[in-house]
Amino acid sequence: MTLQTNLDHIETENQYNDILSNNENVMICCGRMGPMCVPVYADMETLRDEYPNVKFYDMLFDIPDAQVIRNLPECVGFMGLPFTVYYKNGKVVKATSSIQMREQITAVLDEYFSE
Amino acid sequence: MGNLYDVIILGGGPAGLTAGIYLSRAKIKTLIVNEGIIGGQMSLTHEIANYPGIESLSGYMLSVNMQKQAESFGCKIISNVKITKYNLKNDIKSITVNEKEEYKSKAVIIASGGKSRELGVLGEKEFAGRGVSYCATCDGDFFQDKEIIVVGGGNSALEEAVALTQYASKVTVVHEFGYFQAYKHAIEQATNHPKIDFILNSTVSAFYGSQSLEKVTVKNLKTGEEKDINIDGVFIFIGYIPKTEPFAEILSLNEGGEIIIDKNMMTDISGVFAAGDCITKRFRQITTAVADGTVAALNAIEFIQK
Numbered sequence: 001m002t003l004q005t006n007l008d009h010i011e012t013e014n015q016y017n018d019i020l021s022n023n024e025n026v027m028i029c030c031g032r033m034g035p036m037c038v039p040v041y042a043d044m045e046t047l048r049d050e051y052p053n054v055k056f057y058d059m060l061f062d063i064p065d066a067q068v069i070r071n072l073p074e075c076v077g078f079m080g081l082p083f084t085v086y087y088k089n090g091k092v093v094k095a096t097s098s099i100q101m102r103e104q105i106t107a108v109l110d111e112y113f114s115e
Numbered sequence: 116m117g118n119l120y121d122v123i124i125l126g127g128g129p130a131g132l133t134a135g136i137y138l139s140r141a142k143i144k145t146l147i148v149n150e151g152i153i154g155g156q157m158s159l160t161h162e163i164a165n166y167p168g169i170e171s172l173s174g175y176m177l178s179v180n181m182q183k184q185a186e187s188f189g190c191k192i193i194s195n196v197k198i199t200k201y202n203l204k205n206d207i208k209s210i211t212v213n214e215k216e217e218y219k220s221k222a223v224i225i226a227s228g229g230k231s232r233e234l235g236v237l238g239e240k241e242f243a244g245r246g247v248s249y250c251a252t253c254d255g256d257f258f259q260d261k262e263i264i265v266v267g268g269g270n271s272a273l274e275e276a277v278a279l280t281q282y283a284s285k286v287t288v289v290h291e292f293g294y295f296q297a298y299k300h301a302i303e304q305a306t307n308h309p310k311i312d313f314i315l316n317s318t319v320s321a322f323y324g325s326q327s328l329e330k331v332t333v334k335n336l337k338t339g340e341e342k343d344i345n346i347d348g349v350f351i352f353i354g355y356i357p358k359t360e361p362f363a364e365i366l367s368l369n370e371g372g373e374i375i376i377d378k379n380m381m382t383d384i385s386g387v388f389a390a391g392d393c394i395t396k397r398f399r400q401i402t403t404a405v406a407d408g409t410v411a412a413l414n415a416i417e418f419i420q421k
Contacts, residue, residue, distance in 0.1 A: 036152070039194060076326050077246075077324075103197055
């Protein structure tokens with residue numbers, strides 16, 4: 001099961017591990033098709049062109065393999081969708097809970113992924 | 116001239132989307148610029164059951180339908196952006212988005228809506244998304260079998276308190292007055308619900324926890340007495356304030372920060388109209404916002420075709 005977005009979807013834990021192993025900069029938004037999540041997906045879609053050095057993915061919060069996001073230590077205490085996680089060389093550098101404005105997202109991308 | 120429009124609508128709630136539908140359908144080149152979520156406060160409502168023609172629908176789906184309808188007529192919508200500059204006084208109005216893109220138009224409709232009022236107390240911002248929420252639809256299921264507090268005593272608070280009982284083991288409504296400012300049916304539903312308790316004449320005065328919310332202080336507003344309550348989550352529904360701060364130096368606002376308009380929904384700047392929850396009015400409903408958006412759009416059409 002995937003989200004109805006134009007982003008690339010992560011559906012399995014194996015796929016998640018492959019992506020993190022093979023990409024330096026990764027942003028994953030794990031959520032549902034809800035009002036706090038959809039604006040983040042929409043921003044990610046438009047940010048792909050602005051940040052070609054970053055890989056953008058989404059993941060449906062309710063599939064079993066999404067436990068790789070749900071159970072991250074950095075997401076402990078999160079009680080608002082989406083869970084958005086930023087990875088550098090496979091390591092979590094930032095995680096946020098609930099909706100983020102475009103400028104909040106780009107601030108993280110600029111801080112951790114600027115070339 | 117790709118960024119020149121006939122009308123720019125500031126806001127993508129029911130008023131703005133309705134104006135977008137009417138304008139685009141009339142072949143008026145229209146842009147909606149929305150700073151938050153499409154649908155605004157409407158999108159956060161668990162169930163809408165009083166919108167004519169729709170027996171029951173989530174606020175989110177009604178928002179999506181309105182957005183699709185506007186886009187189907189050619190309305191362009193950009194959302195979740197920051198408007199960083201307004202120039203509304205000249206004949207050609209302009210706004211700047213994210214300090215980069217400038218958009219111009221002959222007329223502007225401000226439909227900026229309102230935003231959730233915050234308590235403004237210790238820990239509230241720190242625990243947002245970590246136990247403090249303003250959206251039952253979005254975050255309710257994180258509180259399965261947990262004890263939560265709902266702050267507020269209006270329709271939203273009582274209706275969402277009832278909705279949250281499908282997840283929470285217990286809901287305590289904390290309200291600043293000794294009575295509710297809600298419709299009778301909402302009060303009856305909440306007060307008759309076996310999972311809902313009430314602490315009246317009180318407010319939440321502080322939030323505490325480590326990784327997530329663990330405890331709040333509840334203050335009795337009559338006696339001043341404070342007590343700590345262990346709690347997993349707090350949903351805050353204490354009304355809305357108009358999102359009109361950017362216009363305070365540009366337009367006439369009343370003491371409540373609402374935009375003052377004339378009978379044609381025009382502000383005191385020629386060609387700048389306003390609609391929805393940001394204007395001076397008594398009743399704030401989706402239906403009234405839709406009506407405002409319609410009237411503002413029709414007047415904007417007349418204005419630019421003069």
